[in-house]
Amino acid sequence: MSDTDEPKEPEWKRKQRLARIFGDELPETTQDEQEQSAESGESASDRWLKSQVPPHHGG
Numbered sequence: 001m002s003d004t005d006e007p008k009e010p011e012w013k014r015k016q017r018l019a020r021i022f023g024d025e026l027p028e029t030t031q032d033e034q035e036q037s038a039e040s041g042e043s044a045s046d047r048w049l050k051s052q053v054p055p056h057h058g059g
Contacts, residue, residue, distance in 0.1 A: 009017075042050075
């Protein structure tokens with residue numbers, strides 16, 4: 001049996017089926033990229049990363 005024996009599924013139907021199984025597309029930006037502080041312009045992940053720097057490395 002080859003692929004040509006089966007009826008071809010329309011592209012829109014295939015995309016609809018895959019979206020139902022796997023969910024919608026990923027957002028353009030992640031949540032931590034969106035959580036920027038208005039006053040400093042730093043994201044939550046940037047603040048966390050800076051808080052993890054040991055004192056002897058300056059900062």
